[in-house]
Amino acid sequence: MNLRISKKKRAFEILTILKQLYPDATCSLDYQTxxxxxxxxxxxxxxxxxxxxxxxxxxxxxxxxxxxxxxxxxxxxxxxxxxxxxxxxxxxxxxxxxxxxxxxxxxxxxxxxxxxxxxxxxxxxxxxxxxxxxxGIIEGVTVDTHVKRLSNRLGLTKKQNPVQIEQDLIKLLPQPEWENFSISIIYHGRAICNARKPLCHQCSLAHLCTFFQTEQNKIKE
DNA sequence: ATCCCGAGGG
DNA sequence: CCCTCTGGAT
The missing domain is CATH 1.10.340.30 (Hypothetical protein; domain 2)
Incomplete structure (x- = not known):
């Protein structure tokens, strides 16, 4: 249903939900300098x-x-x-x-x-x-294995090359939110949308996700 | 496309 | 056993 809205609007809704889900998301690495x-x-x-x-x-x-x-x-x-x-x-x-x-x-x-x-x-x-x-310089979108996997599943890009995925995401998201998107989607990748067996039933993004919709259609057949 | 590489989960 | 984890260089 909501997959009919524009990809850009869908990306923004995904970002909004992720920020609510993981309000305290930060870089998980420990460092001082x-x-x-x-x-x-x-x-x-x-x-x-x-x-x-x-x-x-x-x-x-x-x-x-x-x-x-x-x-x-x-x-x-x-x-x-x-x-x-x-x-x-x-x-x-x-x-x-x-x-x-x-x-x-x-x-x-x-x-x-x-x-x-x-x-x-x-x-x-x-x-x-x-x-x-x-x-504190937001130069681009961090594309790691989680950002790659979730961006593909959500249908925000069909590219596999990280640099091309970043170019697609940059066009879809407001610049100040680029790193917030990456960080929160990484949290979601770890907690819900893992590589092996994504927990689509528990996923707050299912209504915005092309992967989930495709899986649903398979079940109906 | 392939290599580097160990640890943990299923 | 196989797959995955905040990739990058050849």
Whole structure:
């Protein structure tokens, strides 16, 4: 029924409901500084935030800033982050990113998308998280595995490429709400619309969801 | 398209 | 066993 309204209006209704459902939604990663958020976000690739938060206290205690990561024994970083997976790539990226931050940015995390994208292991997803939560700059829509899955199921995009999904979402949502959309939809992805077996009966967005409507039509046949 | 990678759930 | 978790580089 409500699927007949425009996609843009549907996106706004989805956003409104999500904000009511998760009024306190924030970045779930633990950090104290922009650099720590950058490192935590690199670590969060294909890994739950909860698991990242289990390794970062010891990691940030041992390596509190970009300078210490830059001159670290990489093996020591690998051991401290091992349980987050992809530990060799992540350790290499964290160290190379920190070396560049020290050499090119005076040891401070840069505050523009263009500069962030020059860092090892940083693409738009990580850059959007850092810009929004460390600096309050809403540059784009964070598209992670949850945003990708839910945006597809809800019918807000048919694209699979994260950059193209972001372009579609940017057209559908008011700019100040871009990060609120990402954060709240991630909460919803974890709680209700999970990858394996989405709980459509408990979902407040079912009346706005093309995936749910398609499932209903299958049952009727 | 494929690789990197461990931990937890079903 | 298989799939998934706030991806990115080759």
């Amino acid at each position: 922009p650099l720590q958020l950058l490192v935590a976000t690199i670590l969060s690739a294909q890994c739950t935030d909860e698991r990242v938060n289990k390794v970062t206290p010891a990691l940030f205690s041992r390596f509190p800033d970009a300078q210490s990561f830059a001159k670290a024994d990489r093996k020591e970083i690998e051991i401290l982050i091992h349980s987050t997976g992809f530990y060799r790539n992540k350790a290499k990226n964290i160290q190379n990113a920190c070396i560049k931050i020290v050499n090119d940015f005076n040891g401070n995390v840069p505050q523009t998308m263009t500069e962030l994208l020059t860092l090892a292991g940083v693409a738009r997803k990580t850059a959007n998280v850092v810009l929004a939560h460390a600096f």
